[in-house]
Structures are given as structure tokens and as C-alpha cells.
Amino acid sequence: MMLGTEPAVVAGAGIGGLTAALSLARRGVAVTVLERRTALEEAGAGIQLSPNASRVLIDLGLGPALARQAVEPDRVVIRAVGSGRTIGGIALGRHMRERYGAPYWVIHRADLHTILLDAARSLPNLRLLVGRRVESLREENGQALVGIATASNGQDVLPASLVVGADGVWSAVRPALGDGRAPQYRGYAAWRTTIARAAAPAAFRDANETGLWLGPEAHVVHYPVSGGRKLNIVAVLRGDKPLDGWASPGERDQLLHRFRKAAEPLRGLLATAPEWLVWSLYDLPASRRWSRGRATLLGDAAHPVLPFLAQGGALAIEDASVLARELAARPGDVPAALALYEAARRPRAQRVQEGARSNARAYHLAWPLSMARDAVIRRLGPEGMVARYDWLYGWRPE
Numbered sequence: 453m454m455l456g457t458e459p460a461v462v463a464g465a466g467i468g469g470l471t472a473a474l475s476l477a478r479r480g481v482a483v484t485v486l487e488r489r490t491a492l493e494e495a496g497a498g499i500q501l502s503p504n505a506s507r508v509l510i511d512l513g514l515g516p517a518l519a520r521q522a523v524e525p526d527r528v529v530i531r532a533v534g535s536g537r538t539i540g541g542i543a544l545g546r547h548m549r550e551r552y553g554a555p556y557w558v559i560h561r562a563d564l565h566t567i568l569l570d571a572a573r574s575l576p577n578l579r580l581l582v583g584r585r586v587e588s589l590r591e592e593n594g595q596a597l598v599g600i601a602t603a604s605n606g607q608d609v610l611p612a613s614l615v616v617g618a619d620g621v622w623s624a625v626r627p628a629l630g631d632g633r634a635p636q637y638r639g640y641a642a643w644r645t646t647i648a649r650a651a652a653p654a655a656f657r658d659a660n661e662t663g664l665w666l667g668p669e670a671h672v673v674h675y676p677v678s679g680g681r682k683l684n685i686v687a688v689l690r691g692d693k694p695l696d697g698w699a700s701p702g703e704r705d706q707l708l709h710r711f712r713k714a715a716e717p718l719r720g721l722l723a724t725a726p727e728w729l730v731w732s733l734y735d736l737p738a739s740r741r742w743s744r745g746r747a748t749l750l751g752d753a754a755h756p757v758l759p760f761l762a763q764g765g766a767l768a769i770e771d772a773s774v775l776a777r778e779l780a781a782r783p784g785d786v787p788a789a790l791a792l793y794e795a796a797r798r799p800r801a802q803r804v805q806e807g808a809r810s811n812a813r814a815y816h817l818a819w820p821l822s823m824a825r826d827a828v829i830r831r832l833g834p835e836g837m838v839a840r841y842d843w844l845y846g847w848r849p850e
């Protein structure tokens with residue numbers, strides 16, 4: 453597949469950017485990935501790879517590497533933060549494989565990032581440039597010109613046949629395409645950590661499951677990662693003001709104080725982690741137009757997703773697959789391919805965004821409204837809870 457005489461440029465070496473770069477490079481496109489950071493390290497904790505995302509990565513040949521590091525939980529167990537009682541569950545494991553033909557994996561974000569980086573570095577037509585920040589974007593004579601700044605304050609212009617902005621919620625490419633909106637703080641902060649699984653309280657060491665604890669103004673998710681050696685923990689709390697910076701160290705005592713009335717097993721789990729990082733959660737409705745000429749957006753740069761449906765990374769992986777497909781179908785007309793890519797992705801991104809916002813409301817309901825939510829969870833049962841999301845997990849790139 454030839455897009456032009458110049459390489460495709462992907463801004464951002466995160467999960468979406470690397471998946472896009474791999475998807476293009478495996479089709480014969482020369483790709484240059486720009487990353488503003490000088491070290492290719494992925495911050496954060498765990499990420500959930502539901503079947504709609506895992507099938508894309510498996511098709512890229514990453515299945516064996518992922519299977520060594522990922523965990524495939526048997527179920528989600530939903531509990532009440534305050535009492536610890538079991539509300540219901542969601543069937544994962546074999547049920548997901550049989551229903552959707554692909555696994556529901558959970559994995560440490562750094563492990564996934566390493567697997568993607570290793571695959572990228574193995575391809576001769578894929579180049580990684582770190583310490584490069586996109587500053588401008590224009591088109592001349594049928595090609596895109598990307599203005600970049602280096603970590604040493606140098607400047608350069610890189611010609612490109614295609615530009616993909618995969619540089620996250622605070623994208624530099626998005627305003628260059630005419631969308632100057634600022635992401636909106638949604639009143640939540642996510643506290644994230646990982647601990648050695650052997651150091652967790654006994655009740656959390658052996659069960660091959662994801663835990664979801666629901667309560668007013670807060671919820672907690674935990675699951676094993678790194679081949680089962682570690683436990684990923686995320687606590688989402690209401691917060692009046694956003695924190696400065698992308699991720700900030702969290703005060704452990706502050707978190708424990710917020711959960712002082714939680715059930716003892718949950719309090720014990722949270723107390724096990726000595727260090728936390730905190731992210732303020734931002735949202736932005738999917739842009740009415742995220743492609744222009746030979747440039748487009750992908751993942752959170754196009755449609756940031758709150759984490760209440762665990763689909764931010766999955767949507768970026770889906771985007772990468774569809775983008776490569778549309779470009780392969782129309783290699784001589786990049787603008788037309790990007791228009792079709794955007795048209796295919798926007799309705800789904802909007803539906804996932806709304807689903808995440810809806811879950812944010814449902815997760816944090818106070819009594820008595822929480823009683824109705826819990827009754828629905830029990831009535832549906834573990835397999836019925838999955839069936840509600842056939843539209844999400846059953847997605848395929850064809």
C-alpha cells in the first residue's frame with residue numbers, strides 16, 4: 453500500500469499510536485512515530501482488553517506475547533463499598549471467548565506498551581523519534597508538512613503523506629485541524645497503583661477475578677496483571693477541582709480517609725499500597741470533524757472516553773484497525789479514505805462516550821436509587837450483564 457512518496461507520520465507513541473503505526477507498517481507503509489517524551493515509558497496501571505480490542509492485537513500477530521503477560525479473569529464480582537455484600541457478577545473467561553471469539557484480557561499498561569514497542573522496533577519501515585513535539589501542520593503541493601520541536605529546542609519540518617494525531621486528550625494535532633475546544637473536567641479523580649499480588653490480603657491473592665466495588669461518590673476496580681504476579685487497583689473519587697499536571701502523587705492517608713467507612717476487606721486492600729498516582733478525568737464530545745486533507749485524529753485525541761466502561765484504549769485500537777483498512781482500500785486518495793474512516797468511527801465513539809458517562813452515574817448512586825440498580829444487576833445475572841454489551845464486545849474490524 454502506497455500513500456505517497458513521503459512516510460506516514462504518527463504523533464504519539466502510546467497504545468493507539470503504536471497500534472496505528474504497526475497496522476500501517478505491516479501493510480508496507482513507511483511510518484515515522486513522533487513522541488514528545490524523551491523516554492518511552494507508559495505511566496499508569498492496568499488496562500482492559502475486551503474482545504473488540506484483543507482480536508485486533510491478535511490479528512497483528514501479538515497474541516502469544518500478550519498471553520504471556522495478560523490475565524484472563526473468569527468473572528467480575530460486583531460488591532457494595534460500604535457493606536461488602538455481593539451485588540452480582542459479569543461472566544468473563546470462557547463465556548467471552550465463546551460468545552465473541554476473542555479473549556477478555558487484563559494487562560499492565562507498561563507490559564502492553566513494551567509488547568507494542570518490541571513489535572514496532574522489529575519492522576524496518578517503522579521509525580521512532582522521541583523528544584519531538586508537533587507544533588504546526590499545513591499542506592502544500594499534495595503533501596502534509598509537520599512542524600516539530602525537539603527536546604533540545606531545535607525545530608524541523610517533516611513532510612508526510614499522512615498525519616495521524618494519536619497524542620491523547622491534550623492533543624497538539626487537534627487544534628491544528630481546527631478544533632480548539634478544551635477538554636472538560638468531569639469531577640472525578642482516578643487513584644491508580646499496582647502491588648505485588650503476594651502482598652495483598654489473603655482474600656485477594658488467589659481468585660482469578662476482577663473486583664468492582666460500587667458506592668456513593670466512589671468506586672474501586674482491581675484485577676491481576678503481569679501474568680498474575682501483580683494486582684492493579686483503581687479507586688475513582690469525586691473531586692471538586694482538577695489536579696495540576698497529567699499525573700500527581702496521591703496522599704495515601706487522604707485516600708484511606710475517604711474509604712474509612714468501606715467494608716473491612718476493601719479498606720485492607722487499599723491500605724496495602726504505599727504509593728498512588730492520581731489522574732483528573734477529562735472528557736470532550738467527539739469532534740464534529742476530526743480529519744482534514746491528509747491529517748486525522750485517533751483515540752483520545754479524537755474522542756476522549758471516561759474510564760467507566762474500560763474502553764478508552766480499546767477504542768483507540770479499533771480506530772487504528774479501521775484507519776489502516778480504509779487507507780488500504782483507497783491508497784491513491786488519502787483524504788477520501790480519512791473521511792470514510794471518520795464516518796465509520798464517529799457514531800461508535802459517541803455511543804461509547806455516552807455509555808461511559810451513564811456508568812459514571814450508575815456506579816455512584818446513593819440509597820435508595822442504588823437499590824434499583826442492584827436489582828437490575830441481579831435480575832440480568834452474569835451472562836445477561838454481558839449480553840447488554842453485544843454491540844460493544846462483538847465489534848469486528850470488517
